[in-house]
Amino acid sequence: MNHLPLIIKREYLTKVKNKSFIIMTFLSPLIMIGLITLIVYLTQLNNNKERTISILDETGTISEVFKTEKVSEDVYTKYNFLPNISLEEAKKQVQEAEEYGLLHIRQMASMEEIAKQIKFYSEDSPSSNFISRLERILNEKLTEEALINNNVDVKLVESSQMDISIGQETFSGERSSKLINYSKLGFGLAAGYLLFMFIIIYGNMIMRSVIEEKTNRIIEVIISSVKPVQLLMGKIIGTSLAGVTQFLMWIVLGGIMIAIISLVFGVDFSGMQAEQQQALMAQGENVDMQMQITEIIQSLPLANLIAAFFIFFIGGYLLYSSLYAAIGAAVDNETDTQQFMMPIIMPLMLSVYVGGFTVLEDPHGTVATVFSFIPFTSPVVMLMRIPFGVPLWQQLLSVAILYISFTGTVWFASKIYRVGILMYGKKPSYKEIFKWLKY
């Protein structure tokens, strides 16, 4: 008699019909989107604050740079050029006018000395972004002045400045670049992190549902009708399906809400990306973005990535959730689960962090490769590595290890489950649980 579909159906329906599940399904994207909107709004608010600064320039030449089109383009900062008054007086004026601050450029013998003596006075310490901007502007201007003073042709220097971005290509002709690599890592990190979140949220849900059966004392009734392994599998699959449902709902709801918010409130979510693009441009990636994006997508082994995502996602999730179920069976209530959670959370954290660092460092290095074979870290780490191209044999081997280990953990979990679900009233130690394996 196969009761598996029946159990899966019940597990799924009770989860999905549960009030808090429904509330969370609808509320979470709302909260998330609300939070993102708030952050985007606040960043924009922060950047958009208008400020006026006064400039006291004893040299009379340096401050000219603030009058150029390139600098005065910034509509949020206004510059007020002071006549040649004393520093004390200038300070007083700025304070009375409640301006943001005072930039003081002192007249010295050489440009080097002028550069050393430039000061900014303000009420509170100014934002570091703002200071860097000032520094960048002044740096350029002072360098230029110094070059002129040394009788060097500025135009010549400018035209001699090189901007290097090393093009990368594998022997088989696969092109790559820093940006592409970052995008690949981003892809991998996203997939790995998604799996991590999924395991924690729905693994816990499975654990709670096992504990619930124990505290309700229904377990013995059920277990006299079905095999524990069947119940265990039914629980894992049913809860996973509920999880997938919730995830899909989140994606759909999130998409709808982003659309609504952009339309109604005019918050520009692409603003953040644009800034990042600018940052990359500044690093010298001034290739056409559009082309870059198509190139990135073309460079990703998409079919492989999608197939691997599902295979590793399912394998990794099943591996961990069977352990969660075992914990649920071993204890009587949720507070007792703490001591057993550590060994589960540790490899997960390890895979996300170690994976993130080592894969960035060298996607095919020893550490990354080894971690992509260990079943407890392989789903996350391998998903991070695959965008960089992993030989098929490695992927297959890793999948094989993962699924063999999964059978192992299910066997292990069902042993603990079988004994644990009928144990009431005491908090078992690791030693006792080990003994249960032999019953």
Place this chain on the structure above:
Amino acid sequence: MSSILQAKDVVKKYGDYTALNKVSIDVPKGSIFGLLGPNGAGKTSLIRIINQITAPDAGKVLLDGEPLKQLHIQDIGYMPEERGLYKSMKVGEQALYLAQLKGLSKSEAKMRLKYWFEKFEISDWWNKKIQELSKGMAQKIQFVVTVLHQPKLLIFDEPFSGFDPINANRIKDEIIQLRDEGATVIFSTHRMESVEEMCDHIALIHKSNKVLDGKLTDVKRQYKSNTYQVGITAGNNQQLRNVLSDKFELSDANFKSIDDDLKVNIKLENGDTSNDLLSYLTSQGQVNHFVEVIPSVNDIFIQTVENNN
């Protein structure tokens, strides 16, 4: 009478602890079989083996002559001592789910549930959640769920706990009716008066060993000590007592009587019969009360357990 369930030399160990030490029982078809024993004797271990929740380390269990198989789950209805239902699930949904797990089709389960719910007058609970019901109410549902698939063998572990006397009686009647309809019932309890009332066979497990079993009447016959409870009136009760105590082994008896009787238990030597005693007593005085002392299950239980300690 053929037996529906035979356990042969069943051994179950948990680590170093032996929960069942070569226990054999034989449950005749159509009987109500009392599985007795102090707490922790191994009853639940045995019941769990019969239900295939755990497997024995040695020995075998036959249901209807066949070794236990997964298929037999449908033939057994089990109400464990640690029982409960999904609290947040509706009564009807839950009963249907549990019935389907026992192999009933959904429509069949619905039909039978309707019959039982009407019988117990609980039809309007169908859409309630278990957490809205009282413990006794939930127990009724539990009982219905246990018997719904009409199993050949019913196992009840402390079936009356949680019921008020009226409902306990009701359940008792239902159990007897199920037996009359052909089911066999194993029931495990500490309430000896219900064993006395209902069981026709018993087995007593103590410290992982079976120490006693058989037909209840046989067991009682085996444990009776040829003792008679007597109420007799003579001119001088004290004098009569002295006479009797010279001849027999006497002990005080206690029963209600409207006469001013000498109340004693008289234990006879092996070979002496009740008729011998009665004819002797009539020669001594007016016999108002004469009854054979039959040990209660309670007495047998306590005596056996103490002897084995």
